[in-house]
Structure formats: structure tokens, C-alpha cells
Amino acid sequence: MRATLERAALLKALAHVHRVVERRNTIPILANVLLRAGDGGLRLQATDLDLEIVETATAEVAQAGATTVPAHTFYDIVRKLPDGSQVSLEMGGERGTLVIRAGRSRFTLQTLPDSDFPDLAAGELPVRFTVGATDLRRLIEKTQFAISNEETRYYLNGIYLHVAETAGVSTLRAVATDGHRLARIEIPAPEGAKGMPGVIVPRKTVAEIQRLVEDPEGEVAVELSPSKIRISIGSIVLTSKLIDGAFPDYNRVIPTGNDKRLTVDRAEFASAVDRVSTISSERGRAVKLSLADRKLVLTVTNPDSGNATEEIEVDYDSDPLDIGFNSRYLLDIASQLEGDTALIRLADPGSPTLVQDREGAPALYVLMPMRV
Template sequence: MRVTLERSNLLKSLNHVHRVVERRNTIPILSNVLLKAEGATLDMKATDLDLEITEATSAMVEQAGSTTVPAHLLYDIVRKLSDGSEVLLATNPDDASMTVASGRSKFSLQCLPESDFPDLTAGAFSHTFRLPATQLKMLIDRTQFAISTEETRYYLNGIYIHTIENDGALKLRTVATDGHRLARADVDAPAGSEGMPGIIIPRKTVGELQKLVDNPDLTVTVEVSDAKIRFTIGSVVLTSKLIDGTFPDYQRVIPTGNDKELTVDCQSFAQAVDRVSTISSERGRAVKLAIADGQLTLTVNNPDSGSATEELAVGYDRDPLEIGFNAKYLLDITNQLSGTDAVFMLADPGSPTLVRDTAGDDALYVLMPMRV
């Protein structure tokens, strides 16, 4: 293999693929990226056996061929090469190594044979649909913060995506919950998604996907089966295993009878929560909301360091209510709201609270209260 390409193109592609590779691997080949040069492109592939990413980048191929080299090492080398330079990648069949040369810099990397590199066999996909990158980004951004990190409840360690009939229209919906809060987002279901199975996309896949859908002009092709999902975003193909589990019936925890409506200015509220929670301890991040006619008082008490209060003018005309929430969870939710106001639908101090965005009803949040 002998191939020359622009440093910026090589770095951009390596940046996408090397992130999938775990830093510590018991299987040496999983530390490597597969490079395959043919025609006028260099294909790169990396995998951790659950997630596989491939990307093609244009290159000047003098001699076709393929090999595998350490992914993080190659990325670090290319990252440190001078801007605007050209990079030559050439394998040396005599000693199973690859030369990386640019200007006066020259590196020799140990290779492992391509035949050892695992292939994440995708099988047949039952459903294929396309949606704008902006919509997919919205579905992920609005829900991913609520993904559980508790390994014992592995079926909550991802985003649940499915289609659902809502007010006579078919919606593509994402849901995430960790048992303390729940986030839900909807877009109009694209053609081809009808009848697709409800699937759980793992947390790591969600994180990689989030970084790939930052170009608003792209359209993403999504292919789904019972066990795998594949995203094609421009020249990048991301294939992932799905979480083999049953997502709980989230509809049951979304309250329907909350009749006390509290409207707050989103930015002022978030800043006030952030200020008073400065005094809270790491363990107990509870902030108490005392709501009375047109006024909200935020209070944090920490026996070790003191207390803090702040008052805000709000829209509220029901019976006075005191309720406690985790400050971090309040901030996570308000960060996702795009409207100027947030609407809290409350019932009582012990019941889940519903949070809506005034900018639209495409997202909804449920927050469990804390005892304060």
C-alpha cells in the first residue's frame, strides 16, 4: 500500500474513527484502525465489537492495499504534523510496518494483518428511513442527558427510539430515563419508519452520533433491525449493536392530572438555581422551591456551610406549595429548553412534576421531587 493525502482530510477522518477505539484493550487488533487504499479513496475502519465506524476520504493511491496500525498513535502523529502538509502512508512488506512521512518527519509503525480485523456483520435491515441531521440532533440533544449510568439497569443505558401515534399523526420518538428524571422528544415520522421495532441505542453510540450530526445540511440514512442499527452520515457509516432488553413502559410515569401551573423565565430561573446551589453539598444537591401567589423562593440549606435563598417573580395563582428538586437535574432540563419560559405542571410535594417548553410541544420532561 502506498497512498498520499492531505493532512487535514486524514486528521478529520481519523478524528471520527479513533474515538471508537478503547484506550485499553486485551485484544491487540482492537487497538488498531484498518486502512484500505483502492481507487481514489482511503477507507478507515475501527471497532470495539459493539460499535463500528467506517469513513472514506479522497487520496492519491499509488499502490492499492490494506493494513492495520494503532489508531490513537496514528491520530496523535497526524495531529502533530504541520498544517497544510501532505502525508505519505506506505507499508513495508519485509517487516510488517508502515511508514508515515510528511516533510522531514518520518515514523515507522508496527502493523497487524488485515485478516485479524473483526467485522461487525450487520445482516439484513428491516426498516430504512432518512431524516435531516438537524432533526436527529434535536432528538438526541433533548434526551441524552437523562440516560442512566447504572450498569445493573442496563436497559436504561441508552436512548429508546420508536414510532408512536400522537394526536392522529405518526411520530418518531426518543425517550431516556434514569429513574429520577425522564426526557422525551418527537419529530414527524419519516417515510419508511412505520412499524419499526422499538430499539435501545447504547450510550456510547449516542455520544459518537452526537458528534457526527453537527452539519445541518446533511441528511442521515438510518437502517434498523432487531439487533443492529446503522447510520450513514455523508462519508461516515456508523454501525452499532443495540441493547438487548425491554425499555420500561415510560407512559405510566408521565403525570396527566397535574393542575398547578408555574411559569418561570428560563434564564433567570437557571441562574438563580445555579447561584443558590453553590452552597449545597455534593451528596445532597436539593433545592427547595416555595411557590406562592406570583412569587418563587429558592432555598438551599447545608448544615456544614450555611444557607442561601433567592426570590423570583413568576406566573402562579394556585395554592401555595413547597417542593424539592435536585439542582443539577433542574439545570440539565432548563439547558434543553429553547423557549424564553419554562412551564412546570405540579401536583403535590411527593408527585412527579411535568416540565414543558413554551417554544413547542416536541419535547417533554418529567422530574421526581426530593424530600427537603
């Protein structure tokens, strides 16, 4: 193998693929990135056996061939090379080495044979559709924070994607929950998505997709089956296994009868929660909301350090109510809202609370209360 390409092109491709590689591996080949030089340029591929990313970079190929090198070491070398340099990759005179040259720099890396590199066979992917990059990124950003980290409830360790009917219109929905809060957002269903199976996209895959969607004007091709998903963005192809489990019936926890409506300035509310939570305990993080006629009092009490209160004016004309929430969860949800105000619908101190930008907004959030 002998190929030459610009350092910027190689670094960009490596930045995309090397993140998949776990730093600790019991299988040596999984610590490597596969390099395959051919007519189409230089193809880079990395996998952790659950997720695979392939990207092709433009290169002058003098001799076709393939090998694998340690992914993180290779990335660090290329990252530290001078801007604008031409990088030459060539199989070394010693068997099992790759020589990297750029200007006066020369590196020799140990390789493993490309024949040992695993291929994540996707199989048949019958559902295919195209979605705008901005829409896909929005589906992820508005729900990602609510993904559960609890490994025992593995079916909550991702974003649930499915097609739903809303007022006779098909929508593509993304849902995530950790049992304490729930995030749901929907966009009009892309052509071809109707009839797709409900799938759970794993947390790591979600994070990689978010990083790869760089051009807001671009389009993303999605192919999926009940067990695999493939995302194509320009010259990048991401293939991932899906979580094999049943996502719970989330509609049961979305309240429909919350009759107490609170409208509050989003920025003012978030700032007040942030201030009073300064003295909350790391374990508790509880903030009490006391609602009365057009007034909201936020209170935090910490037996070890003291207490804090703040009062803000709000639009609220229902019966007085005291309810507690995890301050961190309140701030997470407030940061996802896009409008100047937040609409919070409550029932009683022990029932789920619904938060939206406005009535009928495409994104909604459900938050379970805490005892205070």
C-alpha cells in the first residue's frame, strides 16, 4: 500500500472514525483503524463490534492495499503534523509496519493484518428514508439528556425512534426517559418512514450521529431493520446494532388532566432555580416551588449549609400548590425550551408535571416530582 493525501483530509476522517475505538480492548484488532487504499481514495474504518464508522478520504494511490494501525496513536500523530502538509502512507520494509511521512517527520507503526479486521454485516435494511440534517440533530438534542445511564434497564439506554399518528398526520418521534423525566419530540414523517419498526438507538450511537451531522443544510440517508441502523452523511457511513428490548409504553406517563397552568419567563425561571440550588446538597438537589396567585416562591433547604428563597412573578391563577423537583432536572429541561416562556401544567404534589414551550409545541417534557 502506498498513498498520499492532505493532512487536513486525513485528520478530518480520522477524527470521525477514531472515536468509535475503545481505549481499552481485550481484542487487539479492535484498537486499530482499517486503512484501505484503492481507486476511490483512502477508506478508513473503525468498529467496537456494536458500532462501525467508515469514511473515504481523497488520496493519490500509487499502490492499492490495506492494513490496520493503532487508531488513537495514528490520530495523535496526524493531529500534531504541520498544517498544510502532505502525508505519505507506505507499508514498511519490515513486515508488519506502516511508515508515515510528512515533511521531515517520519513515524513507523506496528500493524495487524487487514484480514483479521471484523466487518459489521448489516444484512437486509428494508426501511429507507431521507431526513434533513437539522431535523435529525434536533430529534437527538431535545431528547439525549433524558437517556438513562442505568445499565440494568438497558432498554432505556438509548433514544426510541418510531412513527406515530398525531391528529391524522404521520410523525417521526424520538423519545427518551430515565424513569424520572421524559423527553419527546416529533417532526413530520419523512417519505418512506411509514411502517418502520420502533427502534432503540444506543447512547453511544446517538452521540456519534450528533457529532457527524456537521452541515445543517445537508441531508441524511437512514436505512434500518429491527436490529440494525445505517446512517449515510456524505462520504461517512455509520452502521450500528440497535438495543434488543421493548421500550415501555411512554404514553401512559404523559399526563392529560393537569389543570393547573403556570406560565413563566424561561430565562428568569432558570436563573432563579440555578441561584437557589447553589446550597442544595449534592445528593438531594431538591427545590420546592410554592405557587399562589401570580407568584412563585422557590425554596431550597439544606440542613448542613442553610436555606435560600427567591420570588418571581408568574402567570398562575389556580389553587395554591407546593411541589418539589430535582433542580438539575428542571435546569436540563429549561435549557431545551426554545421560546421566551415556559408552559408548566401541574396536577398535585405527587403527580407528573408537563413542560412545553407552548400549547401544542412539537417537544414536550414530563418531570416526576420529589418529596420536599
